[in-house]
Amino acid sequence: MSKKLHVLVVLALLVGLVGAFAQPAAAQQPVKELTILWAEWDPATYLAELMKDYEKEAGVKVTVKQEPWGSFLDVVSKEWAAKGTAFDLVVGDSQWLGQAASEGHYVELTDFLTETGLKDTVTEATLKYYAEYPTGSGRYWAFPTEGDANGMAYRKDLFEDPDEMAAFKEKYGYDLGVPKTWAELMDIAKFFTRPDENLYGVAIYTQKDYDAITMGFQNVMWGFGGEWADENNDPRGAINNEGAVQALEFYRELWTCCAPPGSSNIFFPEVNNYFISGQVAMGMNYFAFFPALANPATNPYAESTGYFAMPAGPTGERFAALGGQGMSINAYLPPERIEAAKGLIKWFGREDVQAKWAQLGGYTCNKKVLASPEFLEVAPFNAAFAESMEMVKDFWNVPVYAQLLEVAQRELHTYVVGGEGTAKETLDRIAEEHYKILSAAGLIKEATQ
Amino acid sequence: MTATTLQAEKVAQRHHVRRISDKTIQTAFILPTMVLLILWNIFPLFYSLYLSFTEYSVIAGAPPKWIGFENYRNILSSPLIWKYFALTGRFALLSVGLQTIIGFAMAMIVRAKFRGSGFITTLILIPMMLSPVVVGKFWAMIYNPTFGPLNYLLGMPPPRGPDWLANPQFALWAVVLVDVWMWSPFVMLLCLSGLKAIPEYLYEAAAIDRASAWFQFWRITLPQVAPLLMIAILFRTIEAFKQFDVVMGLTGGGPGDATELVAVNLYRIAFLGRFDTGIASAFAYIVLIIIISISNLYIRYLNQLRGEA
Numbered sequence: 001m002s003k004k005l006h007v008l009v010v011l012a013l014l015v016g017l018v019g020a021f022a023q024p025a026a027a028q029q030p031v032k033e034l035t036i037l038w039a040e041w042d043p044a045t046y047l048a049e050l051m052k053d054y055e056k057e058a059g060v061k062v063t064v065k066q067e068p069w070g071s072f073l074d075v076v077s078k079e080w081a082a083k084g085t086a087f088d089l090v091v092g093d094s095q096w097l098g099q100a101a102s103e104g105h106y107v108e109l110t111d112f113l114t115e116t117g118l119k120d121t122v123t124e125a126t127l128k129y130y131a132e133y134p135t136g137s138g139r140y141w142a143f144p145t146e147g148d149a150n151g152m153a154y155r156k157d158l159f160e161d162p163d164e165m166a167a168f169k170e171k172y173g174y175d176l177g178v179p180k181t182w183a184e185l186m187d188i189a190k191f192f193t194r195p196d197e198n199l200y201g202v203a204i205y206t207q208k209d210y211d212a213i214t215m216g217f218q219n220v221m222w223g224f225g226g227e228w229a230d231e232n233n234d235p236r237g238a239i240n241n242e243g244a245v246q247a248l249e250f251y252r253e254l255w256t257c258c259a260p261p262g263s264s265n266i267f268f269p270e271v272n273n274y275f276i277s278g279q280v281a282m283g284m285n286y287f288a289f290f291p292a293l294a295n296p297a298t299n300p301y302a303e304s305t306g307y308f309a310m311p312a313g314p315t316g317e318r319f320a321a322l323g324g325q326g327m328s329i330n331a332y333l334p335p336e337r338i339e340a341a342k343g344l345i346k347w348f349g350r351e352d353v354q355a356k357w358a359q360l361g362g363y364t365c366n367k368k369v370l371a372s373p374e375f376l377e378v379a380p381f382n383a384a385f386a387e388s389m390e391m392v393k394d395f396w397n398v399p400v401y402a403q404l405l406e407v408a409q410r411e412l413h414t415y416v417v418g419g420e421g422t423a424k425e426t427l428d429r430i431a432e433e434h435y436k437i438l439s440a441a442g443l444i445k446e447a448t449q
Numbered sequence: 450m451t452a453t454t455l456q457a458e459k460v461a462q463r464h465h466v467r468r469i470s471d472k473t474i475q476t477a478f479i480l481p482t483m484v485l486l487i488l489w490n491i492f493p494l495f496y497s498l499y500l501s502f503t504e505y506s507v508i509a510g511a512p513p514k515w516i517g518f519e520n521y522r523n524i525l526s527s528p529l530i531w532k533y534f535a536l537t538g539r540f541a542l543l544s545v546g547l548q549t550i551i552g553f554a555m556a557m558i559v560r561a562k563f564r565g566s567g568f569i570t571t572l573i574l575i576p577m578m579l580s581p582v583v584v585g586k587f588w589a590m591i592y593n594p595t596f597g598p599l600n601y602l603l604g605m606p607p608p609r610g611p612d613w614l615a616n617p618q619f620a621l622w623a624v625v626l627v628d629v630w631m632w633s634p635f636v637m638l639l640c641l642s643g644l645k646a647i648p649e650y651l652y653e654a655a656a657i658d659r660a661s662a663w664f665q666f667w668r669i670t671l672p673q674v675a676p677l678l679m680i681a682i683l684f685r686t687i688e689a690f691k692q693f694d695v696v697m698g699l700t701g702g703g704p705g706d707a708t709e710l711v712a713v714n715l716y717r718i719a720f721l722g723r724f725d726t727g728i729a730s731a732f733a734y735i736v737l738i739i740i741i742s743i744s745n746l747y748i749r750y751l752n753q754l755r756g757e758a
Contacts, residue, residue: 073722080508081724096722103510195608198595208703210721261594261607264615265701279595402722414705418617 031340033061036327037076037087040066043146043288044091046360053356054347060340080105083332088341091145091325095211095405097133098398100328106141107329112342113140118349123147126365129394130326142326143345144365146288149320149388150219150310151381152185153275153293154178154282157304158192167191178308182220182250185282185311189258192281201258202282203274204251207267208413211405214395215321216284217412221247222393223313228404228434232445235434240427243315248423252416264417276300286323287388290381291361307381309388322394324363365389400441407433501730508724520731529706530714530732534739537710540621541689544628548685551629552636553678557670559637560644574638576631585698588627589614592699614700617707624708627695632688636681643677644670675754683747690740711736 036051038044044066051062065087067075073093079086080103092100100106109131113119119127119140126144133141158164159176168176172187179185189201205216218228226244229235238244255263260279263270268289275283276292276299283293287307296302312318327348329341347353354366358375363385369375376383396404408430415426438444501520503513524530559570576584591597592613600610613623647670655665693712696702702709702717715736719729 074720077508077720077722077724080510083510099508099722103508105508105510198607207701208705209697209701261610261612262592262597262614264612265703402724406717406721406723410706410709413703414617414707417615418704418707420617420705 031060031337033063034088034337034340034344035063035065035086036089036091037065037067038091038325039072040068041288042291043362046357046362047091047145049360050348050353050357050362053353054344058343058347060344062344079330085330085332085337087330088333088337089327089329089344091327092142093325094129094322094394095397095401097131097141097326098396098401101133101139101141102399105331107331107333107338107341108139108141109143109329109342109345110138110140112345113143116346116349118143118346121349121351121354121367122365123367123370123389125322125389125392126324126326129322129392129397130324130365133397135397142328143349144324145327145348145362146324147363147365147370147385147389148286148288148323148325149385149392150215150284150323151287151290151320151384151388152282152284152308152310153290153381154306154308155280155301155304156306157301158281159188159306178306179311181311182223182313186250186254186258189254189282193258195261198279200260200274200280202254202284203263203266203271203280204255204259204284205267205271206255206259206263206413206417207265207270208409208417209265210267211409212267213412213416214405214408215323217248217251217416218393218395219284219310219319219321220251220313222319223247223310223315223317224250225313225315228395229438233438234444235431235438237431239434240424240431243313244427245423247313248412248415248427252419252423255416256419275305287381287385288323288363291379294380305380307384309384309391318391319393320388320391322392324365398438398441398443400437400443403437404434407437497730498734500727501734503727505727506724507726513727516727520728521735524728524732524735530711533706533709533711533714536621536708537690537692537712540625540628540692540710541686543622543625544632544689544692545682545685547625547629548633548636549678549682551633552681553640553674555633555637556640556644556674560641570641574634577634579631581631581694582698584627584631585695588623588630588695589699592623615704617704620700620704620707624692624696624699627699628689628692631695632685636678636685639677639681640674643674647673672754676751679747679751679754683744683751686743686747687740690736690743 036047038047044064048062048064051064055061073096076090076092076096078084080100097106101108113131122144126147127140128135130144130147131140131142133139159178165176168188168191171191174184176188176191179188185202191201192199193201205212207213221227221244224243224247226241226247227238230238260274263274266274268285271283271285272289272292274280278301285293290307293299293305294302299305310318310320327345329338329345333341348357349366351366351368354364354369355372355374358364358366358369359378361379364370364375370386370389376386395401398404411426411430411433414420415423435444500513502515502517504516504519505511505513555573559566559573591599594600594610594612595607599613600606603610605611611619613619651669651673652665655669660668691712692710693716696708696710696713697716700708702713711732715729715732717723718725718732
């Protein structure tokens with residue numbers, strides 16, 4: 001019995017030794033396949049299509065794994081927790097940057113993006129929000145991949161109907177058209193809200209689960225002069241300033257007066273559903289979800305659907321909440337896979353590849369491609385998208401963003417949907433709680449001095 | 450070698466095999482289960498208890514930092530958490546209370562044999578066999594004030610009907626209604642088995658004594674079914690404290706936090722980008738202690754009932 005045990009131990013040691021020596025041998029093998037993880041949506045399918053070209057050129061097969069939006073962050077987080085290598089690259093949300101960079105889940109790409117010149121090929125806003133952490137540090141952790149922002153879709157058949165135009169002019173004293181200000185958007189939304197005809201003015205984000213209502217609100221808030229925090233990162237006096245209070249009152253009024261009943265917990269699929277079913281005259285959504293509205297197979301109003309960038313607030317300024325993602329490399333990969341992943345990003349950043357990416361339906365962040373007439377004309381919403389990318393703004397990308405977001409989501413939903421309290425009380429509570437979270441994390445400048 | 454010698458050798462070999470004692474065989478069978486149990490249940494239980502005393506995020510890459518009772522202090526001093534506990538208690542009381550009444554009433558109805566009673570019983574059981582998330586999504590459509598059938602059935606077609614899930618006054622009731630719809634059949638099932646086990650002679654004796662129907666119910670039916678009814682209440686109360694899927698499917702905890710039950714809030718702390726594993730572990734232990742305490746109360750009462758029986 002003991003002899004058998006000895007034999008087993010020796011065998012186990014041999015297997016271990018073989019394994020230990022075999023690993024470096026395998027490491028010298030060229031990488032022939034890579035895996036990109038992304039959320040399950042159309043752009044990921046376009047990326048998978050694009051990656052066939054990379055396989056032809058570089059001989060590396062790229063698999064684009066798609067995870068449903070609801071579990072996307074969970075899957076990535078579990079991989080981070082396990083220091084796993086289930087994916088080589090991830091096209092992650094901009095707000096993950098702080099956590100992923102400071103906790104070492106992403107490979108730093110500052111030198112790589114600078115040396116290859118890729119840093120200069122993308123728009124400043126996308127580099128700042130999709131790649132840089134800390135903000136203003138010049139340190140990059142991702143390559144801007146899918147530019148995205150909130151925009152609006154509208155029913156041109158209603159907006160351009162002569163009877164509607166005349167009635168609107170008579171009622172409001174100016175021409176019915178794409179709203180230039182939030183005040184005009186409110187007028188139009190009220191004008192088209194006709195419950196008896198099952199028609200409502202606008203569908204806006206209200207979902208509480210992740211970041212929907214916060215995203216929707218900040219489109220308005222920035223235009224009214226509100227901010228999540230001041231230059232010292234102190235939220236007090238910024239998120240609860242007069243402009244922010246007015247913006248929140250506006251957002252609640254817009255939802256109460258003009259959103260379809262039952263839209264108390266909605267995000268991008270529901271907004272599109274309301275639009276496609278003909279229940280709303282306007283719909284707020286990410287540009288990445290507009291292809292479904294431009295497709296006659298999915299939207300009976302596709303031919304008469306127009307798109308516009310977010311209107312201006314009383315300050316005269318216009319902002320659009322940033323969506324989109326950057327491509328990052330998993331820091332737990334062996335060196336040869338990290339190099340292979342960099343090779344893929346280098347290829348992906350090439351102008352001709354970016355042009356093809358845009359042609360397939362991806363939202364390129366490449367400056368030249370964005371400005372090209374081909375891009376502006378290839379889809380009916382691309383002009384509004386290009387305009388929006390000049391005015392995008394994002395919320396926090398710090399490691400405690402999830403705590404900040406939880407507070408904002410809860411409080412905004414309580415006021416906007418639940419109708420409890422006042423806008424000022426709501427924003428005061430957010431300011432106070434955000435201050436506590438940011439102070440505890442040492443992210444407020446005065447607090448650290 | 451003779452046949453007798455060969456036979457003797459075979460017997461010896463068999464004895465050699467039998468040298469493995471019954472106890473060894475028992476151990477051999479139990480050991481894999483024990484190992485799995487320790488790895489999958491016991492170890493996580495104690496490890497999470499340890500984590501509840503630490504500052505730790507499972508995705509941060511930093512080791513747990515011992516902070517004693519701070520997580521427990523923070524949770525128990527948070528007014529929001531108390532609000533969510535109170536909300537969960539209210540939900541449990543309403544939901545389990547209604548399930549008990551409706552489940553028991555349904556059991557009384559289907560107890561009597563009539564044409565198609567078996568089929569009707571099966572139909573009643575269907576809701577509890579469905580996935581809670583699907584049920585949540587399905588009911589969200591029923592509640593929809595634009596196209597959901599509920600407002601039509603209540604005689605309030607759009608645009609007059611209320612938005613049940615957007616109103617903080619109605620949202621919790623909306624969740625309670627779905628939970629009652631889904632789980633009253635479970636209470637019914639247990640009550641039905643209790644009712645069917647009541648000896649008929651008890652009713653016959655009561656009838657001879659001219660006992661009223663109410664007296665028979667109060668003095669025979671209810672006491673006889675009570676132990677099983679208590680088990681149903683116990684299970685449903687535990688489940689009510691863990692209620693998650695239906696809420697997420699229906700309201701996501703909203704409007705605001707009007708339906709933010711403890712399990713939903715625990716999920717937000719443990720996942721959804723926060724990954725505050727230490728706090729979440731402490732929170733989970735507090736919920737566990739509450740559930741164990743309530744269960745103990747029930748079990749004591751149940752034992753008392755059995756003793757009386």
